[in-house]
Amino acid sequence: MSAAERAEPGLVCAFAVTRTPPGPTALASVPGHEEGGPLRVLDAGGLYVVVQDVPETLFGEQALAERLNRPADLERCARAHHRAVEAAAGTGGPRAGAAAGAAVVPLPMATLYRGDRSALRAVDERRPVLEALLDRLRDRTEWAVKVHAAEGSVDAAPGPPAGPEGSGSGGRAYLSRASARRRDRQEAHGKARTEAEAIDAELRRHAVAATRHRPQSERLTGRRTPQLLNAAYLVENADRDAFTRALAALTAEGGRPSVRADASGPWIPYSFARWDEEPVPETGRREVPA
Amino acid sequence: MTDLDHRYADPDGLAYGPAAGSLADLLERVLDKGVVIAGDIKIDLLDIELLTIRLRLFIASVDTAKKAGIDWWETDPALSSRAARDSLADENARLRARLDALESSLEGDSADAVEETSGAAR
Structure with a gap:
């Protein structure tokens, strides 16, 4: 032939x-x-x-x-x-x-x-x-899921915090407001990260494999908030309904206020068509200086 | 960026379209995902499998992608280690060249060098 x-x-x-x-x-x-x-x-x-x-x-x-x-x-x-x-x-x-x-x-x-x-x-x-x-x-397809911090939850600073140290116009008051803002931002960011991890954990339950791409830069996504999760899931066709139902719940507005999740799929399983991530004998994968 | 036409109609009417960064999603997948059967190992000069093309292409695309703000490979261990190895090799070559130059000039000027050294010691 x-x-x-x-x-x-x-x-x-x-x-x-x-x-x-x-x-x-x-x-x-x-x-x-x-x-x-x-x-x-x-x-x-x-x-x-x-x-x-x-x-x-x-x-x-x-x-x-x-x-x-x-x-x-x-x-x-x-x-x-x-x-x-x-x-x-x-x-x-x-x-x-x-x-x-x-x-x-x-x-x-x-x-x-x-x-x-x-x-x-x-x-x-x-x-x-x-x-x-x-x-x-x-009988499996790939689904891409990206999670961003919700607009306003991380970057948009809340107003001056209430409390005795929040008012005033002196340098000390300014510093204390600034550090309170920073603390709020960090808390919001931590919360968003936790939610992103929870989304990942939930989706993994319906997937046979999961992998992560590097989060895309804000310049690339065109969003003002950071990308927290850039994941791909390999989903059995038989489990697809369960997966998309979970996805629908997770991507619904208002479900998780700290984050915004977006999905695309089904994809050809590009992200799982790699043997270098599989346990294969080392002999086949000798590197040469490029 | 234009919209991506890869989506399928979901049987249940649920359709997940691409998000705003769809070209990025696509490039993320088609550029460096998938099985390389071009062979990373050997380059057969007689019937070349154009591996070098793939590698150089990837580098070229990376430049383009970088301009577009795509930079996921920067922490890709395979690529960054390759880059690191390349830069080490380059540096090695440069150092060797300098060493050669120094040695040959040293041989030529050894008499002067000795004099200078003893002069400095004095």
Whole structure:
């Protein structure tokens, strides 16, 4: 079943590995990278890789590095990658839901090969890991949950505290007000953190695994309050209702006044498709100086 | 940032759309999550798997992301240790070069150096 190398100069961009290849019509309806050919499937003998031919002029090292340094191109590329990964899972179409999707192991954006042969070899060399991950991710989706301190609970300082030391206009009074404000802020922040942890604990009850991304900066989130939790949960499809119910309760306004929780999902389980977090023999993961 | 089109309609009508930072969520996932089957271990020069592209790309994207305010990798142990290793290697190379230069100049000027030393001792 060896795949023929293509004649024209180009690269092969790989998106995801699956056991159940998406149907050709479903694949054909999903554009991958705009600059490349149609999505296609490589048969690696029990495992299938969804790939796309892309021109080397745009996806070669230099060209791609330049393009990805332009935010608009970076975004287009990321969305194209995500589309193709969803197509590999059969979840990209209008009628398919993530629950119906086949298990896929997503590959990082811009996984490029010189040709089909090297893509297939890469899959073949990591077959046991990929199989294990496909078992782990089958019938599961990822949910992203972010918790921020509520506006006004942390940063917006409350008015001057009541009490004998709160009034007055001397330097001592000023200092005492300032330290009271600081204390309030710290208390509010501590409370928000506690609530964020409680949310995490509650959601973990309905998830088979959880992981955390680094909290995003305020510049990135566009919020005035800090992000306290940037978590991802791997949820069994059978438990999805329970999870989303818990989520709905947690994200409802007013339930937890110190924080604001937002969720997105279901996602392809990107955050759990990593074998470096799995207990695997060290031999396979030798680092080289980059 | 534009809205993300990744969401699915939930069977129960509950739909969780992306929050405001949706592009960030996506980049957070597609840039450095997923299985690297490009091989972090060897680079085959004859039929290269373009690992270097992936790594350099990631670095390039990181620059872009940084400009956009995305900075989650800074505490990523894998990446920061790599960066630390790189900077150590660089520093090592620089020090070696300086040492070489010093040694060769020292050999050339050893007579002067001795004189200067004894002069200073006096």
